[in-house]
Amino acid sequence: MVPNWLLQRSMLTPERIALSFESESWTFKEVNDKALILAKKLTENGVKQQQSRVAIYASSNPEIIWMMYACMYLQCEMVLLNLRLTEKELAYQIEDAQVDFLLVEDALVGKLPVTEVPVFRFNAINASSERDFPLVSEWNDDQTMTIMYTSGTTGFPKGVRQTVGNHVSSATSSVYNMGLVVGDCWLCTMPLFHISGFSMLAKSLLHGVEIKLFPKFNVKEIVNELVAGTVTRMSVVSVTLERILSELEARNAKVSPKFLTMLAGGGPVPIDYLKRAIQLNLKVAQTYGMTETSSQTATLSSVDALRKLGSAGKALFFNQIRIDGAEKAFDQGEILIRGSHVTPGYIGRFADKPSQVNGWLHSGDIGYLDDEGYLYVVDRRSDLIISGGENIYPAEIENVLISHEAVHEAGVCGVDDDRWGQVPNAFVVLKKEVNVQELLGYCREQLAKYKVPHKIHIVNELPRNGSNKLLRRKLNDLLIKE
Template identity: 70%
Template sequence: MIPNWIIQRSTLTPERIALRFEGKSWTYNEINDLALQQARKLTALGVKPHDRVAIYATSTPQIIFMICGCMHLQCEMVLLNLRLSNTELAYQIEDSEVVSIFSEDELVENLPKTAVSIHTFSEIEQTTLAEFTPAIEWSEEDTMTIMYTSGTTGYPKGVRQTIGNHVSNATSSLYNTGLVEDDAWLCTVPLFHISGFSMLCKCLLHGIRLDLYRKFDVDKVVNQLVEGSVTRMSVVAVTLERILSELENRNQQVSKRFLTMLAGGGPVPVDYLKRAIERGIQVSQTYGMTETSSQTATLSSEDALRKIGSAGKPLFFNQIKIADAKKPFEQGEILIKGAHVTPGYVGRFVEKPSQANGWLHSGDIGYLDDEGYLFVVDRRSDLIISGGENIYPAEIENVLTSHPSVREAGVCGVEDDQWGQVPNAFVVLKNEVDAEELLVFCKEHLASYKVPKKVYFVKELPRNGSSKLLRRKLQELI
């Protein structure tokens, strides 16, 4: 058992600022009070402890109050990605078997038709309080969050993250970074992503401040970095480049109070690392996944240039090895062990084991060098990483081949200056159709960032002897 995070934090540091957003701030005591109000209102609406619910909202204080209210109720929270299409949302809602959906008012019209009860934030706000007493202790084995990540089949998997998973990740991160006076995270990544949610968990557990942004605003972010009002931030390569360009345009350095910029979502270009050093930014490259509740390995800033391209070493309590590797530099599947690893999935993949002999098989190919530094060679084989978002080709191919004029489809990532990679599609037709019609079709079934930027019509797709599609050879057709 583990103490209720919110109650214990509000007891330890009640008057410490927990959250800042657009000029307003809340203490940990105020967060707890608002969370208890939410829990009592949800109870009045019929939500019971341990219910599985979905949350669909932008990154504002309201989603944090809702998340903390659900924590008090010990609900399993399915955090719905705002960028998903109607079809994708419908799949996740059905697959996860949630009993209620809590939605920001302005977003309700984006939700699919469903038999599940939908409660808007304003409806919840107006609900009268019911009796509710929060548990003082939580079980570490209980599921706290469920986040969907695509699989190689193209069907998204609902990944369970337990209370113990989140505690382990936050603890390992703390051992890596330490704590300083007036520590504060700047959060521009969505709270429905594991990177955003893990940031919230770190703040609650470590008792530090979260400066929350509704969306990335380069001017305001750079202002904070230069004035030194925050100490840490998480980015992907595309947002790091925008920060660097703005600093260069201003000819400014970040404050010496700013300590760490964690860079995930794929390798960071060497040029970005060099430019960051010139602007006083200590970049720490990371490797992790939804199944590991965020970080599992991190490259220290002092090694950023000495070990260019590396994701660093596993954080404390975490273990990484390369399957079947007998010596350094031998490539193989990256295997991960630790208390931060998911115990399993929900829905369609509920019977799929998440570990084999205690090790998570990541599906990523990599190697450890002679000093034990991890290098990721291929992110889940054919995975496309676009602006920090993971895109699986099979998911796009499934949509394209469902079009009546398409016989076969293959998708691969193509380098892009702004996003790192973007998906391109290669299609073998059954009947005549133009590319624009296929793109419109994709937009109806996929999140915007998954829609191919270009469609090429080809006579045949590259395949091996067993007729398996060779996605790595698709670019040769351009």
């Protein structure tokens, strides 16, 4: 059993700032009061305490947070819908999750598919009357709190259950690793429907820290905060980290010493980015996690940043990592994970699929542990290119291309080939004009012949998901558009 997060936090630190957005801010007491009133309104509209499963479809603003917190009060299972999904993808998730209600931001109602599920607009809920419900002061560890669908690298996306205990374990391991200081404040630009965004809400309530919420990624405003030292922590993926670095370099500015940690996840971070960050006083901690692990599994401490450049660090306190089939340090294989942060299972189509085998989650990622137990993530197993019997990891080629001064972003995927089975093709977004032959020559200098892209395609942008993670499986679609 764990205490009701909202009740406990509003009792412990009622006057501490919980959330700031644009020019407004709210204390933990104000947040709690808003959530409680909204929970009563949801009850009046038929949402049943500890019984209903609701889908929430909204952008990153205070309204979605009040709605999530109201659902926490009612102990509803929340299915968090990605704003970048197509109508068909939304229809699949709504049907697969068998939700009882859809709670939707008014401006987004037109993007929903036709459905028989009752749809409640935020404004209508806010305008409704209230009905009391019995307050619960304790929650069960194994109670499902959130459900998030995986990106669906192959086949149908899976609805991942994340329990109260999963979120508590993740947030606790995180604070054991990073520490907690007076005035801690998370700058949140990650979508709140994504585990990186939601995990900040969990940390806010469990650790009693402020979230400074941005509706979207605005690099100039974000760098203003980093330079001024008004925030202490932030989560990014490679593409957003690079934009921050470029903006800092363009200003000839460095990050305030008050800023403590930038967690970089969503896939391997190019070494070049990490080196640039060091020059700008930006403390980047590469981290490794996934939807099935309620955010972080391993994180590299700032103390080891230079010594273990490119590593995702060691498993956090409650977590374990091993490499499937590895007999010694540096042997590559699938990353397996065990811990109280790992999902107990899935819903819908994959409800019968076990999330663990003999207690271990099979991540689908390829990596290795060095002789000191530090994790290095090589690539996604599903993105692996097998060319003439040789294994080629796209991230290795992308790292080389990104280190070229003219390349802004790079993505690599396998393309079918009659002779080799598959060959690597690269897609690059440029910073400035460059000849493709120059880029190929640059690759030949640093890569084995079989790893050099057979073709390099210049594109305007790369396909990414709602959290800006590169979708390599969609790179081939760019070939069709050429």
